Amino acid sequence: MGKTNAIVFFYLLKEEVAKVYLNKNPSFNKSIHDWTGNEIRNFQDDLSNQLNERISERWFYSHLKPRENEKLPRIDMLNILSQYTGYENWDDFQIKNVDSLPKENDNQKVKKRSFSLRLIGMVFLAIGLGLIPYLQQKDTNLSYNFCFYDKDTHESIIDSTVEVTLLIEHESPLKLLSNKQGCITINSHEPVIKFIASAPYYLTDTIERKLTGQDILEKIELQRDDYALMISLFATSDVKDWEKRRRQLDRMISDEAIIFQITRDNKGMEMFNKNEFIDKLTTPLKSLGAIEIIETMYKNDKIINLRFIQE
Secondary structure (H helix, E strand, C coil): CHHHHHHHHEEEEEEEEHHHHHHCCCCCCCCHHHHHHHHHHHHHHHHHHCCCCCCCHHHHHHHCCCCCCCCCCCCCHHHHHHHHHHCCCHHHHHCCCHHCCCCCHHHHHHHHHHHHHHHHHHHHHHHHHHCHHHHHHHHHCEEEEEEEECCCCCCEEECCCCCEEECCCCCCCCEEEEECCCCCEEEECCCCEEEEEEEECCCCCCEECCCCCCEEEEEEEECHHHHHHHHHHCCCCCCHHHHHHHHHHHEEEEEEEEEEECCCCCEEEEECCCCHHHHHCCCCCCCCCCCCEEEEEEECCCCEEEEECCC
């Protein structure tokens, strides 16, 4: 299967995912590209209830929300979405939808017609409304500066790097990293800016701002991920009351939790259920060592998915 056809199949799969969700929620009629936080969370819950699988909001914005995708997601995620829509796996979806692929000649006709209509529309719009000076002005970017702070201590987040995923309409998400002062600069001429901010041991947050057309500096506060921080501390702390530690972990982690240990070189992975992970953290072995939590997801205020690296 060629890369181009595979991307087209992925577009078809996104349509099928939206169709399945909309059939369960007939009062909701937005395109999957226009889903916002509430719809995404409801979809996450539906996927979890149907398949006991989870996707992060960041993954949704990176792969399902864009109208155009440059590359395919991982095969395991394609299999999960295919199963959600009623197929055995990604291969089964492609085989049963091969007739839905647009023919090459049809594609060329559609592209030419679409290009011509857009060109004519742009010419009339520019001439009729005198927008040429405005379009020239739109090419001038303004700088918007955002600095990240701890919501509890109100201090700059400088001991961790904040990763910003800039969500751009009709474009792939753009990744940015905070500087040594815990700040980022975004250059944009758009009226609204939207991004996802994430940092180790902080909860992921989606930020949306209407911009004023002037250079600005704004402080953004992120909430600490207390459970992730506690688990990291548990791995290295000197504990005498192991039963108390087990009770604490039991309250923090969902019975349905899926937990992954990733190797530092990203070439190996081990999966734990809740009890196996608690055993790992409460077995008094000196060899346990420090662990680094790289992602947590929550359901009903308990950890439902966790990924970590052990030093």
